[in-house]
Amino acid sequence: MTSESTPGRRPRVLVLFGGRSSEHSVSCVTAAGVLNAIDRSKYDVVPVGIAKNGQWALVSEDPSQWSLSSGTLPEVTASSESVAISSAAFPGAARGQELMVTAPDSMPRSLGGVDVVLPLLHGPFGEDGTIQGMLEMADIRYVGAGVLASAVGMDKHYMKVVFASAGLNVGPYAVFTNRQWEKDSEECLRRAADLDFPVFVKPARAGSSMGISRVDTPAGLRQAIEAARVFDPKVIVEAGIDGREIEVAVLQGRGTQEPRTSLPGEIAVQPGGRDWYDFEAKYVDGNAAQLSCPADLPPHVTDSVRDLAAQAFDAVGAEGLSRVDFFYTLAGELIINEINTMPGFTPISMYPQMWAKSGLTYTDLIDELIELALERRTGLR
Ligand SMILES: Nc1ncnc2c1ncn2[C@@H]1O[C@H](COP(=O)(O)OP(=O)(O)O)[C@@H](O)[C@H]1O
Numbered sequence: 001m002t003s004e005s006t007p008g009r010r011p012r013v014l015v016l017f018g019g020r021s022s023e024h025s026v027s028c029v030t031a032a033g034v035l036n037a038i039d040r041s042k043y044d045v046v047p048v049g050i051a052k053n054g055q056w057a058l059v060s061e062d063p064s065q066w067s068l069s070s071g072t073l074p075e076v077t078a079s080s081e082s083v084a085i086s087s088a089a090f091p092g093a094a095r096g097q098e099l100m101v102t103a104p105d106s107m108p109r110s111l112g113g114v115d116v117v118l119p120l121l122h123g124p125f126g127e128d129g130t131i132q133g134m135l136e137m138a139d140i141r142y143v144g145a146g147v148l149a150s151a152v153g154m155d156k157h158y159m160k161v162v163f164a165s166a167g168l169n170v171g172p173y174a175v176f177t178n179r180q181w182e183k184d185s186e187e188c189l190r191r192a193a194d195l196d197f198p199v200f201v202k203p204a205r206a207g208s209s210m211g212i213s214r215v216d217t218p219a220g221l222r223q224a225i226e227a228a229r230v231f232d233p234k235v236i237v238e239a240g241i242d243g244r245e246i247e248v249a250v251l252q253g254r255g256t257q258e259p260r261t262s263l264p265g266e267i268a269v270q271p272g273g274r275d276w277y278d279f280e281a282k283y284v285d286g287n288a289a290q291l292s293c294p295a296d297l298p299p300h301v302t303d304s305v306r307d308l309a310a311q312a313f314d315a316v317g318a319e320g321l322s323r324v325d326f327f328y329t330l331a332g333e334l335i336i337n338e339i340n341t342m343p344g345f346t347p348i349s350m351y352p353q354m355w356a357k358s359g360l361t362y363t364d365l366i367d368e369l370i371e372l373a374l375e376r377r378t379g380l381r
């Protein structure tokens with residue numbers, strides 16, 4: 001049973017945000033942008049928030065409730081009623097999977113069907129294939145990458161394995177699993193110290209620069225690894241790459257068409273104080289980093305980086321959208337840093353900005369992503 005939409009009826013879109021990861025509030029701010037911009041003449045919108053404890057709840061449709069303007073970080077709070085998607089559509093149902101509301105000691109009630117889910121979730125339990133797997137089980141369409149691509153794109157270790165095997169240029173790195181670290185941390189430290197310093201120590205599966213530190217000498221490694229382990233028991237240490245940070249927005253092609261790529265953008269962190277794109281520079285200090293698009297690059301580099309971004313998208317088997325981030329070194333090399341299958345998606349984030357500069361507005365981008373999701377089949381693709 002699939003959730004074909006009935007002709008003449010607006011598709012019902014479940015906008016899903018918040019979530020269990022440390023990027024909960026970032027996701028809420030994204031939802032504010034999307035709830036503001038989504039074309040309501042085309043889509044019925046149902047906002048559903050995931051509280052930090054994992055509970056799904058019906059939440060306010062008012063974008064201002066989720067924006068940063070209130071001065072405090074927005075957050076979805078748990079409620080006495082839970083929302084869930086039924087695991088299978090009723091035989092012969094005209095609409096898609098039912099959205100159910102349950103509360104202790106009362107009968108579940110239906111909020112009607114949902115045609116497509118727009119997951120605006122970042123980080124573990126949102127961008128890593130777990131929600132995607134849940135939606136696959138329910139046979140419901142959703143925007144963005146599937147289970148495998150999401151999981152690979154979340155894991156800075158496995159994404160490098162996949163990129164390298166697809167012939168993309170990745171920088172030197174070392175990985176420690178929880179078992180390796182607990183068994184012999186000295187040996188892990190020796191492996192990390194073999195890399196050229198400075199190094200970047202990162203939780204393998206986090207985002208928004210959380211838990212990441214730049215370490216200039218081997219003496220700082222242990223503390224940085226412990227800080228990364230607060231977010232993830234698996235840690236990756238990467239040799240620092242001296243280069244400009246260049247990003248490309250990728251959008252799945254329609255039907256059998258190739259992935260579409262935006263003009264490349266550049267993130268320039270202001271010299272002095274911070275010298276890399278940390279959490280503060282991303283979200284707190286508005287002057288710390290300058291985002292520009294199109295990046296000032298020789299035309300052949302623009303062409304190469306767009307081509308490599310499309311290759312990276314295909315290498316992990318991404319769908320819908322991804323932002324692919326590179327370092328462009330003085331020697332003229334393009335080294336891939338990462339793919340983000342659910343990149344920052346507020347109206348002022350790089351991904352929508354790069355599309356805006358490439359001729360696709362935020363509202364049209366949301367529309368295109370939903371259309372792509374409605375067009376694709378459920379199950380194995
Ligand atoms: N190997 C590296 N060399 C130089 N800078 C790096 C390296 N890795 C990360 N950085 C800096 O740290 C930032 C965040 O790292 P990134 O791997 O992109 O994590 P996140 O997934 O949290 O965005 C990058 O945008 C860049 O400024």
Ligand SMILES: [Mg+2]
Nearest residue numbers: 208209325338
């Ligand atoms: Mg990044």
